[in-house]
Amino acid sequence: MLHSRVNRTRRLALIGLAGALALSACASERGEDAGNANTLVFGAAGAPKNFDPVFNDDGESFRPIRQMYETLVAYKPGTAELEPGLATEWTPSDDGTTWTFKLREGVKFHDGTDFNAEAVCFNFDRWYNMPGAAAQSQMIYYGDVFEGFAENKGDASGDPVYKSCEAKDEHTAVLNLNEAKGAFPDAFGLTSLSMSSPEALKEHNADEVTQSGESFNYPAYANEHPTGTGPFKFESYDKSANTITLTRNDDYWGDKPKLEKIVFRVIPDENARKQDMISGQIDGYDLPNPADYQALRDSGAQVMVRPTFNILYLGINQKNTPELKDERVRKAIEYAINKEQLAKNQLPEGASARYQFVPEETDGYTDDVEKHEHDVDKAKQLLKEAGAEDLKLKFYVPTEVSRPYMPNPVDIAGAVSDNLDAAGINVEMVQRPWNGGFKDDIQKHGNHDIHLLGWTGDYGDAGNFVGTFFGREKAEFGFNDKEIFKALADADATVDDEGQKKAYEEAAVKISEYVPAVPLTSSPPAIVVGGDVQGLVPSPLTDERFVSVSKGQS
Incomplete structure (x- = not known):
């Protein structure tokens, strides 16, 4: 069989x-x-x-x-x-x-x-x-x-x-x-x-x-x-x-x-x-x-035009800037970004906004995630509550590259920066060549505060997305949340399809509440x-x- x-x-x-x-x-x-x-x-x-x-x-x-x-x-x-x-x-x-x-x-x-x-x-x-x-x-x-x-x-x-x-x-x-x-x-x-x-x-x-x-x-x-x-x-x-x-x-x-x-x-x-x-x-x-x-x-x-099976995200590194350890600040960053406008103006025809990391076509996707839709006032309110109204972030952006989920990285980053600026977040854009420093800075050294990156699925399993991103501590995100790590490990170890589907749905909800990164868009390459x-x-x-x-x- x-x-x-x-x-x-x-x-x-x-x-x-x-x-x-x-x-x-x-x-x-x-x-x-x-x-x-x-x-x-x-x-x-x-x-x-x-x-x-x-x-x-x-x-x-x-x-x-x-x-x-x-x-x-x-x-x-x-x-x-x-x-x-x-x-x-x-x-x-x-x-x-x-x-x-x-x-x-x-x-x-x-x-x-x-x-x-x-x-x-x-x-x-x-x-x-x-x-x-x-x-x-x-x-x-x-x-x-x-x-x-x-x-x-x-x-x-x-x-x-x-x-x-x-x-x-x-x-x-x-x-x-x-x-x-x-x-x-x-x-x-x-x-x-x-x-x-x-x-x-x-x-x-x-x-x-x-x-x-x-x-x-x-x-x-x-x-x-x-x-x-x-x-x-x-x-x-x-x-x-x-x-x-x-x-x-x-x-x-x-x-x-x-x-x-x-x-x-x-x-x-x-x-x-x-x-x-x-x-x-x-x-x-x-x-x-x-x-x-x-x-x-x-x-x-x-x-x-291929079927869409990718995601562009704004990564958040909690290691370098203390304010980013605060869940309210991470949520404020997501509230600040107009994903619908980003998909319409910066991505190919057919692109759509994303509010979770599991693709809709894959078991583990759920409508129960906590959504943080564009709301500048809400972003400002959360930043004020967290005492982070003067937040300054280094935004690492790749150059000399075009990816399925990110055809024009610098233009996309410019639009995201404008959104963050409107919410009172000061952004310093750091441009680095894709194979000339960017990937090492992000994935090995963790030099950034926020960064632009994405993923094209390798196979039809939710773990290939959320497990790859958040299954263990990584320099890219700089967090160590045992509850999320365990939820993903349990889902990955579940053998029956229905049980695994439910386990990944539960993990997706936890991730949406924690906001280790911000899902932005998906687009058809x-x-x-x-x-x-x-x-x-x-x-x-x-x-x-x-x-x-x-x-x-x-």
Whole structure:
């Protein structure tokens, strides 16, 4: 049987299907510069970190990785609903501490070695036993899901979730956990948990990650020899030309790719990506500026708007400014912000205001949260009661980035600052490059008072939102509320769907009353491809796969 939470993803499935059907409409022909009909050239906003799935957490790295690798559980194209991946079935024990996977037969890694139960266990054991702080610190998704490594066993924080893996027979892998995890089975589909060839991992020293200051150096496997089971294989990464080239895997177990080659061309400037798209130098790129939608459509391109599954929030750090420890001050900040106006004036068409962190399409969403709708007088009153009428805050804002939930960070931050100023809160905006200080300042050092950030869901589980944000003490938010931590931990450990839904609803109410951060808006991001590109299905998880893509006359 397939153990899948269909209820919590049914609405995403429906809107995803609508998006896929919309793609059947044929856009106008592109010019003669469209290029080779067997090659897709995709414009990337930035260079990949590397190609080892477990060491990555960003979209520019995941996009090529998703074409080369596969996971045990997959997401149906255009939805967050589960479907078979490298496993055809997955069955939990009654207490949720054992998962049995029936594996697909006849699958081989790109190096010709067999995918089987021993390979599955090799991957899980590798992650769990990863040596060195440098390696572990880069395993963001694994660390969040499995809550520790072998070296953490028996420490004060409790044992990690992972216990052991057994290859029961060639096509049956049994995963043993120390405790149930409500994120499963959905989290088994995370790109970071993709299956790599054990032989390639060993041959190319995959675990030898070293650190030099703030930088990390990755071994040959991650940079030159990524080896998965996917429909495309790694050919090269030419850093001088800023191009990544993948070729068709003719031995792929599933439907063979229609394209012979995919080239990811790194084009950091957003306007340059748009111009290259219009002139036919590339066949597509992600997250076009909403202001460019019409120009792109006029050129014959298809602007595919994804289903909404993200959130933009104003983070609050309670560590540096004593006034922010006061719940009244945090509520005042939320009352001060006109979210409806922000969605209408600063975000793409279809954006909406948000008053909780769990998406409406996901179990755990509830109308019972405490709402703090725009009310400047109420904000001023709360600040006065808290003795914080002269509140001054450092507002950290990212630059050199466009995210699905945040297309123009500086403009959005300007609107939020104006709202706060109207309530008497003095804001000093601190602009920092996304990959040049902002993320470290926020997530490692906690230098800020408030900041602008957001999240696109990885799978259809409330814990992927509220658990990721508020499940434990983090530099980003600087609070240590045991009641919220326990509520989220209890929800995550609840096995039955209805019980978990109720537990996350209760946690959502607690979070809304505490206000560790301010949910702002959600907005539908887009991906754009040429008029002659067919078969790409936009995903609410930004989990697009190119195996079904072809090029030709429309």
